Amino acid sequence: MDKRIVVVTGAFGSLGRAVVGRALEQGALVAQVDVSEARLGEQHADEARTLVLGGVDLADAEAARAAFARVDSHFGGLDALLNIAGGFAWQTVANGDLATWDRMFALNLRTAVSASMAALPFLEKSASGAIVNVGALGAVKAGVGMGAYAASKAGIAKLTESLAEEFKGKVTVNAVLPSIIDTPANRADMPGADFGKWVRPEDLAEAILFLASKKSRAITGALLPVTGGV
Structure with missing residues (x-):
């Protein structure tokens, strides 16, 4: 990853950090x-190596384009987009509402599509452009209450496969499919679970960065399970 210019969306969350x-x-x-919004002294706020852009609604196409234009102006290009922005909601269909489905698709799929659209003109100019999306193992086999979330993450899988074909030979496009990520929020929601079986954010980060690196240049359209001990 030395000197590669990378955009991390959802950068202030547990996995993003x-x-x-x-x-x-x-x-x-x-x-x-x-x-x-970026907090004062946001992580690694060293202007020589980082650019911190808070308050960017990537679901808004114009906001996404403006953000990537700033990245290009600041760093002089772009080599990899890591689509980590997203969210989770548990809700059964029988007792749920359509607003949750809209929210899951906006947070998990629309942001990834919008960011990819904004990034691709810059990624095509890179000698080794890459997009890495974050899907979910739960989208392969969804459980009770996982409908809206799993459907939005299934969309990520198909976006990944379609973009990989569209930009084959130009930009690699892959996705990781984690099981349960070991975050403070997940621990609070499932206090009785065996946290040791979950995927550590640092381990998932390694998989994401491998797919964003030049070492994975022969891989595109892959959906990589990262399941820990689950």
Whole structure:
């Protein structure tokens, strides 16, 4: 990842922070993009190696284009887009509402499509452009209450496969499919679970960065399960 210019969406969340930190350790130049406003002293706010862009609603196409234009202006290009922005909601269909479905598709799929559209003109100019999406193992076999979330993440899988074909030979497009990520929010929601079986954000970050690196240039259209002990 040395000197590779990378955009991390959802950069202020648990997984985003792990990816940003590991990418910087590997020598990347990183733009951190998040819908939340950046806090004073946001992680690794070193202008020589990072660009912090808070308050960016990637579901808004114009906001996404403006953000990637700033990345290009700041770093002089783009080599990899890591689509980590997203969210989760548990709700049964019988007792649920359509607003949850709209929210899951906006957070998980629309943001990835919008960011990819904004990034592709810059990625095509890179000698080794890459997109890495975050899907979900739960989209392969969804359980009770997982309908809206799993459907939106299934969309990520098909977006990944379609984009990989569309940009074959130009930009690699792959996705990771984690099981349960070991985050404070997940621990709070499932206090009785065996956290040791879950996927550590740092381990998932390693898989994401491998797919974003030049070492994975022969891989495109892959949906990589990252399941830990689940």
